[in-house]
Amino acid sequence: MTELQPLDAGFIELEDADRRVSLGIAAVAILAGRPPARAEFAAMLAERVAANQRLRQRIRRAPLDLTAPVREEDPNFDLAHHIRWAALPEPADETVLREFVAGELVERLDRDHPMWECVVVERLADARWALIVKAHHSLVDGVSGVSLFERLCDAQESDPRLRAAPPADTAAGPDWFDRVVAGLRLPLDVPRYAVGMMRSLIPVVAAFVSVPEASSLNGPIGRQRRYTIARASLTEIREIGRGLDATVNDVVLAAVTSAYRGVLLGRGEQPTGKTVRILVPVSMRAADAKSLLDNRVSAVLSLLPLHLDDPVERLITIHQRMARHKSSGAAQAEKSLLDLAGRLPFAPVAWGMRLWSRLPQRGVTAVATNIPGPRRTLSVLGREVLELIPAIPIAMRLRTGIAILSYGDQLTFGITGDYDSTPDLEKIADGIHTAIADLLAAARARPQHPVG
Structure with missing residues (x-):
């Protein structure tokens, strides 16, 4: 288990404060050609998810928020929870896609499971399709969200790091001894931070x-x-x-x-x-x-x-x-x-x-x-990513x-x-x-x- 940092937890609190807000952020990829078969896409995604433990972790909160929320392995992890297939009405052009994305920004991610999902839009005009990768803001920021999308794409021999598992998150779970030590150090740490921080x-x-x-x-x-x-x-x-x-x-x-x-x-x-x-x-x-x-x-x-x-x-x-x-x-x-x-x-x-x-x-x-x-051209199962478009929520x-x-x-x-x-x-x-x-x-x- 790993504890959520204050900013990660803050996005959970912000979403809880307003029932009209969903804090999922998304990357919308426009791809050439026809989408892969469902079984082929699921097999690819399963391989990528197996290399990233965070994608298999859900959030568990403590009673009364006495301790920080933790990420823990989802005992009922099922990849099918995280894949959806959609079709747009005619003419399936950019205007229709934008309306679809607006609807996706409204829907909250399921807190009972890891808070991310892939939506495959099977057909767009001009022989294209779309892949929307959405994750909760408590899981990613802009930079890590783009990195997540890159890891779902095909790796190139010239860029072997994309196939490697991401660095391990070494943050430990709740440790009462560490908490006590941190508490004892507060009188020393707070003044050290305070002077420069307050000035800025x-x-x-x-x-x-x-x-x-x-x-x-x-x-x-x-x-x-x-x-x-x-x-x-x-x-x-x-x-x-x-x-x-x-x-x-x-x-x-x-x-x-x-x-x-x-x-x-x-x-x-x-x-x-x-x-x-x-x-x-x-x-x-x-x-x-x-x-x-x-x-x-x-x-x-x-x-x-x-x-x-x-x-x-x-x-x-x-x-x-x-x-x-x-x-x-x-x-x-x-x-x-x-x-x-x-x-x-x-x-x-x-x-x-x-x-x-x-x-x-x-x-x-x-x-x-x-x-x-990304500076390089991306592809998903051999289909070229023609465009990569960001979509963020609004709140407050x-x-x-x-x-x-x-x-x-x-x-x-x-x-x-x-x-x-x-x-x-x-x-x-x-x-x-x-x-x-x-x-x-x-x-x-x-x-x-x-x-x-």
Whole structure:
């Protein structure tokens, strides 16, 4: 058995706090040709699951949450619980697939079994099919979720690590002696963490205390979802970055900023520099822990400059703000806070999470997570993966969420919205496309200085 870390357990608490929320995250793969036979697919999946113990573990909670939840072997593990086959109605095109994905984001994963599943969509237009791999956020974050999908794909001789079992998770189960020792060390450990952490956490705490100006992007959400997609060339995104002295992540956030500005203007709202505060997850995962199924993320909070009309000025402002956030150490401080939570008795931590998750948060307006995806071309049982599209849940009054995933030369934005409050979700995708085109034109128009 292994204990859930505080962030993993926090996603369980967050889902429990709102019956309208499902915290499954998904990778949607579009593949060429016809899907494999059911027996062939099941045999492949059984082989992959046999190499990863975490996929055969369920979560068991302690009475009254006196100790942390643990992952334990599911005594009734049956692969059939984790495979579903689906067919789309005509014309089985992308619009129909997006509606299907929106429905998948609503359905909660079964807590009585390991919380993941594969959905095979047997036929798409243009001689394609789809594979949706969904896992609960307590099991994976963006990086480990992509790694999980890669391990379900065909391995190549040039990449033998994909066939190797992932590194063993050596975290021990409940050990009362270790708990006692940790408790005795708290008076020494807490001050050591506190000084540097508090210095870096001041901007984070201020962000949650200072509520952004009210907008229709934040508020109660229902149970149904909308889902749409935007696409960009990673080569062009990098060209923008080189031409305008920005990072890929800066360019992505500038496009998201432009899209939210356009949506609010279309709703008759006047966006300002204090309208949208975005949460940007930051991976804290070491390279050798890429394959471990858990959450190793912190976050940066930043106001988006929606008040600026010029796209280049917006990009420059975002670049400057993100550079300040990185240098402030806020993300590392949040990670230290989670590490400290892991040293405390679980019961008060869990009860605090439960109380916090039930409060109507207004400090964050949106979330955008940028996930580095596979560079090589993937395949499943010999069928080429043509596209890889992310899909994330929304919760806590965030009416939209955007996941950005690279695959080869394509950058794909998977955009989730609350059904009732975001009937114009397509405008976010349109705004992203327009913003990238505007930035690319500006980058190409800027005079290039010769080297040397």
